[in-house]
Amino acid sequence: MTTTTAPHTSSAPAPSPLSLGLRRVRIELKTFFRDRNSAVWNFLLPVLLLVIFGSVFGNQDLGPGITFAQYFVAGMIASGVLYTSFQNLAIAIPMERDDGTLKRLQGTPMPKVSYFIGKIGLVFVAYIAQVTILVVVGVVFYKLHLPSDPAKWFTFLWASVLGLISCTLLGIAFSVVPKNGKGASAVVSPIVLVLQFTSGVFFVFSQLPHWMQVFASFFPLKWLTQAMRSVFLPDSAASLEVAGSWELPACAAVLIAWCVGGLVLSLVFFRWNKRGQA
Amino acid sequence: MSTETTTTPLVVPAPPGADLAVRVRGLRRYYGETRAVDGVDLDVVRGEVLALLGPNGAGKTTTTEILEGYRKRDAGDVMVLGVDPAHGDGHWRSRLGIVLQSASDLGDLTVEESVAHFAGYYPSPRDVGEVIESVGLAEKRRTRGFDLSGGQRRRLDVALGIIGGPELLFLDEPTTGFDPEARREFWELIRGLRGTGTTILLTTHYLDEAEVLADRVGVISRGRLIACDVPARLGGRDESLATVSWREGDEVRTEETHEPTRFVQELAGRHDGEVPALSVHRPSLEDVYLSLIGDDEEPAS
Structure with missing residues (x-):
């Protein structure tokens, strides 16, 4: 073992937070896709659910030219937002707090904002990959119609982006709830499942009990699934909605509200340290 | 404490006017009723290796984590490289x-990917290949973290600690779990770093490690620095019988006896030829350490 270079005392400029954030994106993606657990959970499960539900209920007609499979694909794409952002981060960050990742990073000159840029980049790439898989499976096996109207793609874009931002921030805030990394998925997964059941992913929303509809309308997923249905279902399917329309302005408003709420919650509650270590 | 019985002070301060990398005065950190750090004064001179010894729970890690900027303090003045760690920025x-105690992160990345990634955080990092070579991981360059042995992982930790070319390096129990050969190799690495002028603050449980590596040794017990001196003089070791x-x-x-040489000469004169089973024993660093800790734990009489 040899050491040859003297310590630096030069005043070279520090790397910018953005360029370090992009480096973090690369390292997050490498770590994410090499870790088999997260890859399985985030990519195979939604496709598996799609195949199972599609095979069992797929041919039930909800209306003229509308199958449950189409309804379900839209719900799974909305769920993909929740999986890749909220669930992913609310599980991964406690694990990083446990295994020393966060403490090690805290001891370096890396600006904290670069860490969050890395997480946001990871979430967006994972979501794009997941949506691509779901859409391809939906089109090939379940007669999902891709919209030709640019306005619908615009809805898809803003719903995805607002959903990802709000659920990413909520995932960062929620990462303080699990006591440790090991137990994180046991705390987080049931929440995601409950939201899916009550928000019109596994069941047709308008057929749910009224109190369940009210409960779900406080959370982003219900509005996200509704916006996704407006993209991937024919216009005639709007009559299946509780309001008889897609309520897109309301969808956008609730998602924006959760972006703000998520930002406040993550700023107030996020911690780098384990409890009692400061 | 039995400091009254010793003539020389147990805590020998750094020479006046010394260029200090770390200066701590009256550092306190309480957790409820527990006084984790209870009035530590400590100087680390630029360019030296200072080893902190002390039993588990004595306050070594809390003290170093305050210096590293991880933990808050309740009282005291702390300067690390001229900056208060509570307000340390990216440039600081x-x-x-910083080489922390055990971590299990970076398992999915190769040694080279991790070191290259962390190099990017620093304004003027050292050469990635050279740092990997210097910690003895050249052959494991493309091995993922999960596939490294405990000792190899620790070397990766050190590589990540030195990639930025630090002026001051914190090593928290760096060789815990090493086999004897790995520890000796690690010591060579630390000596090499010291040779380049890096100031090193090391905490350890191994007294031989402190004796071999450290210019000065500090002993922390019950939240206070109870002794600090060069290893050969720690706790009045050089003056003891x-x-x-x-x-x-x-x-x-x-x-x-204070004069073992004269005594052995006399002894030799009383014997015909060899003195049977002759030995001269001076207190080892371990003897001194244990008596310092023992004195501190007994109530003052």
Whole structure:
């Protein structure tokens, strides 16, 4: 073992937070896709659910030219937002707090904002990959119609982006709830499942009990699934909605509200340290 | 404490006017009723290796984590490279290297990917290949973290600690779990770093490690620095009595003396040829350490 270079005392400029954030994106993606657990959970499960539900209920007609499979694909794409952002981060960050990742990073000159840029980049790439898989499976096996109207793609874009931002921030805030990394998925997964059941992913929303509809309308997923249905279902399917329309302005408003709420919650509650270590 | 019985102070301060990398005065950190750090004064001179010894729970890690900027303090003045760690910014951090106690992160990345990635955080990092070589991981360059042995993982930790070319390096129990050969190799690495002028603050449980590596040794007990000096003089070690022991017939005799050489000469004169089972024992660093800790834990009489 040899050491040859003297310590630096030069005043070279520090790397910018953005360029370090992009480096973090690369390292997050490498770590994410090499870790088999997260890859399985985030990519195979939604496709598996799609195949199972599609095979069992797929041919039930909800209306003229509308199958449950189409309804379900839209719900799974909305769920993909929740999986890749909220669930992913609310599980991964406690694990990083446990295994020393966060403490090690805290001891370096890396600006904290670069860490969050890395997480946001990871979430967006994972979501794009997941949506691509779901859409391809939906089109090939379940007669999902891709919209030709640019306005619908615009809805898809803003719903995805607002959903990802709000659920990413909520995932960062929620990462303080699990006591440790090991137990994180046991705390987080049931929440995601409950939201899916009550928000019109596994069941047709308008057929749910009224109190369940009210409960779900406080959370982003219900509005996200509704916006996704407006993209991937024919216009005639709007009559299946509780309001008889897609309520897109309301969808956008609730998602924006959760972006703000998520930002406040993550700023107030996020911690780098384990409890009692400061 | 039994400091009254010693003539020299147990905590020998750094020479006046010394260029200090770390200056701590009256540092306190309480957790409820627990006084984790209870009035620590400590100087680390630029360019030296200072080893902090102390039992588990004595406050070593809390003290170093305050210096590293991880923990808050309740009282005291702390300067690390001229900056209060409570207000340390990115530029300050880029001048530090921190090797924490056990971590299990970076398992999915190769050694080279991890070191290259962390190099990017620093304004003027060292050469990635050279750092990997210097910690002895050249052959494991493309091995993922999960596939490294405990000792190899620790070397990766050190590589990440020195990649920024730190002026001050913190090493928290760096060789815990090493086999003897790995520890010796690690010591060479630390000596090499010291040779380049890096200031090193090391905490360890191994007294031989402190003796071999450290310019000065500090002993922390019950939240206070109870002794600090060069290893050869710690706790008045150089002035303490030597024990001469030998055998007369079936009986082992011992004599404690300030002048072992003269005593052995006399002894040799009383014997015809070899003195049976002759040995001269001076207190080892371990003896001194244990007596310092022991004195501190007994209530003052």
